[in-house]
Amino acid sequence: xxxxxxxxQLTKSFGNNQILKGIDSKIEKGEVxxxxxxxxxxxxxxxxxxxSLETSTSGTVSFEGQVVNQLSEEQxxxxxxxxxxxxxxxxxxANYSVLQNLNLAPxxxxxxxxxxxxxxxxxxxxxxxxxxxxxxxxxxxxxGQQQRVAIARALAMNPDVMLFDEPTSALDPxxxxxxxxxxxxxxxxxxxxxIVTHEMGFAKNVADQVWFMDQxxxxxxxxxxxxxxxxxxxxxxxxxxKILAS
Amino acid sequence: xxTKKHHxxxxxxxxxxxxVSSIAIAPQQETAAAPKTDxxxxxxxxxxxxxxxxxxxxxxxxxxxxxxxxDKVVGFDIDLARQVAKDIGVELRxxxxxxxxxxxxxxxxxxxxxxSAMTPTPxxxxxxxxxxxxxxxxxxxxxxxxxxxxxxxVMAFKGQKVGVQKQTTQEQTAKDELSGAKVVSLxxxxxxxxxxxxxxxxxVVVEAPVANAYVQTxxxxxxxxxxxxxxxxxxxxxVAKGAPAYLANVNxxxxxxxxxxxxxxxxxxxxxxxxxKQNFWQAYGSYFLKGTGIxxxxxxxGVFFGxxxxxxxxLMKRAKNKLIKGxxxxxxxxxxxxxxxxxxFMIYFGTQVIHLNVSAFASAALALSLNSGAYVSEVIRSGxxxxxxxxxxxxxxxxxxxxxxxxxxxxxxxxxxxxxxLGNEFISLxxxxxxxSVIGVGELMFQTSVVQGSSFKPFLPLVIASLIYFALTLIxxxxxxxxxxx
Ligand SMILES: Nc1ncnc2c1ncn2[C@@H]1O[C@H](COP(=O)(O)OP(=O)(O)OP(=O)(O)O)[C@@H](O)[C@H]1O
Ligand SMILES: [Mg+2]
Numbered sequence: 001x002x003x004x005x006x007x008x009q010l011t012k013s014f015g016n017n018q019i020l021k022g023i024d025s026k027i028e029k030g031e032v033x034x035x036x037x038x039x040x041x042x043x044x045x046x047x048x049x050x051x052s053l054e055t056s057t058s059g060t061v062s063f064e065g066q067v068v069n070q071l072s073e074e075q076x077x078x079x080x081x082x083x084x085x086x087x088x089x090x091x092x093x094a095n096y097s098v099l100q101n102l103n104l105a106p107x108x109x110x111x112x113x114x115x116x117x118x119x120x121x122x123x124x125x126x127x128x129x130x131x132x133x134x135x136x137x138x139x140x141x142x143x144g145q146q147q148r149v150a151i152a153r154a155l156a157m158n159p160d161v162m163l164f165d166e167p168t169s170a171l172d173p174x175x176x177x178x179x180x181x182x183x184x185x186x187x188x189x190x191x192x193x194x195i196v197t198h199e200m201g202f203a204k205n206v207a208d209q210v211w212f213m214d215q216x217x218x219x220x221x222x223x224x225x226x227x228x229x230x231x232x233x234x235x236x237x238x239x240x241x242k243i244l245a246s
Numbered sequence: 247x248x249t250k251k252h253h254x255x256x257x258x259x260x261x262x263x264x265x266v267s268s269i270a271i272a273p274q275q276e277t278a279a280a281p282k283t284d285x286x287x288x289x290x291x292x293x294x295x296x297x298x299x300x301x302x303x304x305x306x307x308x309x310x311x312x313x314x315x316x317d318k319v320v321g322f323d324i325d326l327a328r329q330v331a332k333d334i335g336v337e338l339r340x341x342x343x344x345x346x347x348x349x350x351x352x353x354x355x356x357x358x359x360x361x362s363a364m365t366p367t368p369x370x371x372x373x374x375x376x377x378x379x380x381x382x383x384x385x386x387x388x389x390x391x392x393x394x395x396x397x398x399x400v401m402a403f404k405g406q407k408v409g410v411q412k413q414t415t416q417e418q419t420a421k422d423e424l425s426g427a428k429v430v431s432l433x434x435x436x437x438x439x440x441x442x443x444x445x446x447x448x449x450v451v452v453e454a455p456v457a458n459a460y461v462q463t464x465x466x467x468x469x470x471x472x473x474x475x476x477x478x479x480x481x482x483x484x485v486a487k488g489a490p491a492y493l494a495n496v497n498x499x500x501x502x503x504x505x506x507x508x509x510x511x512x513x514x515x516x517x518x519x520x521x522x523k524q525n526f527w528q529a530y531g532s533y534f535l536k537g538t539g540i541x542x543x544x545x546x547x548g549v550f551f552g553x554x555x556x557x558x559x560x561l562m563k564r565a566k567n568k569l570i571k572g573x574x575x576x577x578x579x580x581x582x583x584x585x586x587x588x589x590x591f592m593i594y595f596g597t598q599v600i601h602l603n604v605s606a607f608a609s610a611a612l613a614l615s616l617n618s619g620a621y622v623s624e625v626i627r628s629g630x631x632x633x634x635x636x637x638x639x640x641x642x643x644x645x646x647x648x649x650x651x652x653x654x655x656x657x658x659x660x661x662x663x664x665x666x667x668l669g670n671e672f673i674s675l676x677x678x679x680x681x682x683s684v685i686g687v688g689e690l691m692f693q694t695s696v697v698q699g700s701s702f703k704p705f706l707p708l709v710i711a712s713l714i715y716f717a718l719t720l721i722x723x724x725x726x727x728x729x730x731x732x
Contacts, residue, residue, distance in 0.1 A: 003430060043365050050641060053639060053642060053643060060333070073647070073648070074647070077642075077645050080643055081644070081645030082645075082647045083642035083643070084643070084644075085640075087636060087639070088639065089636055091634075091636035091637060091640035092640075093637060093638065093640070093641070093655050094657050094659055095655065095658040096635065104641075104644070104646075104654060104655075105641075105644035105646060107643055108650055108654060109645040109646055109650075147398060150640075153644070154643075154644070157644055157645060162574065207620070220687065
């Protein structure tokens with residue numbers, strides 16, 4: 001097994017407010033990790049540290065064996081290229097069509113010609129079931145469709161790992177399924193993924209490992225069965241009982 | 247070479263001393279004492295023309311008049327200047343300047359003489375040389391018609407508000423001789439008259455030719471029968487120092503035209519021209535047109551360069567480098583935190599201090615650009631801020647650099663908020679540009695005061711100017727609204 005992402009004693013503070021309090025974690029190639037935890041526990045911050053959208057306060061983040069903390073801006077751009085990120089609020093570029101959203105990074109970052117990029121983008125749109133929406137404007141799409149475009153956009157860069165930050169939290173319930181199905185299909189292809197979600201059923205189904213985060217710390221890690229059915233930590237039990245009750 | 251120069255200098259100095267002492271002792275002998283020629287006179291003759299510096303907004307001395315459809319500078323000062331040139335045997339060219347820039351232009355050789363209702367004062371005599379006076383002027387008091395009986399002596403002004411033009415002989419006279427009067431100093435005669443009509447002033451002290459003109463054209467005003475004891479003064483031609491033969495030529499012309507009655511004829515002509523009835527639009531329409539044109543050009547220049555500068559400043563303000571960021575922050579704070587009027591003066595006079603010869607128009611365009619740059623940068627900054635943070639995060643997460651993110655994702659979206667705000671900046675700059683009239687740029691406000699001066703109508707030109715500004719901003723905002731919809 002090769003380790004793709006690793007953090008050691010990772011901390012992150014905003015001012016005097018320490019959000020991440022020393023996180024040791026390791027993500028192996030082909031693994032699907034689901035991160036769960038209460039609101040404000042630092043899940044998003046953790047993901048953003050993984051792809052250097054936030055710079056860590058102390059500790060290290062390594063990507064494919066390379067410590068990223070000391071890298072220059074240009075080198076960090078190169079690293080982000082290989083990590084796709086999907087946001088809760090989709091964040092499709094409002095000034096471009098769906099197809100252009102997918103084409104942009106391949107053309108300007110990888111220098112691929114527009115024809116080649118378009119060919120690949122269309123294939124990806126077909127993969128997420130939106131072949132007919134290539135020329136639509138993002139705002140004309142439903143939330144579920146937008147999120148599927150966002151996933152396709154991230155995949156257009158051929159990432160080595162995909163990071164999902166609550167990809168279905170902003171969706172109407174009837175659209176959650178279509179997005180989760182796309183992610184499930186992606187898991188089948190062997191894509192390495194870190195997924196922050198509150199969809200416990202989905203987590204059980206797709207995760208190789210479930211991590212429970214609380215107050216800036218990774219409290220418990222294990223297979224879905226271990227964490228969901230036999231949680232060891234009191235805080236995990238507490239969290240799960242609240243989730244299941246709701 | 248060096249010694250030669252030295253000789254010349256001594257020679258000039260000698261002549262000058264001689265001249266000055268001869269003027270002091272016996273003015274009538276000065277012509278005899280002057281040498282036949284000097285460097286200045288030779289240069290003028292060789293050139294074939296001489297340049298008159300004049301501030302042509304002071305009828306009947308010098309003013310604009312449309313004659314046979316052509317805009318001309320007329321007045322007895324101009325006639326005198328033309329005669330001086332004729333007697334020297336060269337052509338006359340007229341250069342219009344603000345009164346305040348006249349002396350400086352003479353000293354730097356931009357003009358060869360000033361004939362512009364200028365009175366020799368000790369301060370001015372330090373800078374330039376004056377001819378003997380060609381006109382002696384008395385002071386008059388203008389009051390509202392029907393109130394002239396209240397003001398029969400200098401004592402009658404006790405406690406009354408009396409208007410004078412700032413830094414003029416009249417200001418001194420009013421303070422010295424109208425005992426107990428509250429002297430109010432304003433910039434322009436037209437403002438004084440306006441205030442008098444609106445009863446904000448009870449009397450105005452101006453010199454006789456101007457007073458006569460206003461009383462003749464305005465039925466609501468009349469002259470008070472007040473005699474000053476020590477208030478007459480003369481108007482003289484100014485030339486550069488150190489040209490005794492040239493000055494002697496000027497004095498000779500003055501003497502001649504006074505003796506043969508020519509000067510009196512010119513005065514009459516000027517008065518007739520001044521009062522000749524003309525359709526207001528025919529006479530002054532072109533001034534408003536020209537002023538509007540210059541105002542529009544200034545605004546466009548200001549917005550264009552202001553936008554370039556503003557973009558640069560907005561980017562500088564986002565820079566990581568503390569120095570670059572600091573410069574932008576201080577710049578923006580300074581230009582937003584000080585009056586445009588002060589900035590205009592600083593640039594116009596500041597460039598002169600460092601010996602850069604920047605025209606008033608260029609100074610005005612520069613000041614407006616620098617000022618608008620500070621405001622535009624804030625417009626751009628808030629435009630950038632209006633774009634959701636998720637947009638740039640998504641771009642960065644795909645590997646786009648911060649520059650690419652700015653160029654490809656953020657700015658194209660920011661433009662939607664920036665354009666309308668930029669339009670508002672355009673409108674406010676158009677209005678603000680009126681300020682640059684203070685340094686003599688011929689934009690709408692400046693032309694308005696020219697018309698106020700030469701038409702003896704202090705109020706109507708203001709109304710017209712305000713309507714033109716209003717129309718311009720209205721059109722502009724309508725155009726912007728159409729743009730915004732698309
Ligand atoms: N840029 C920032 N500046 C200051 N505080 C921040 C910033 N980003 C996050 N925080 C704080 O860090 C804490 C953890 O935020 P984070 O978004 O990582 O939590 P989360 O686990 O993702 O929660 P949620 O489930 O609500 O998304 C929150 O209290 C948040 O207010
Ligand atoms: Mg979050």
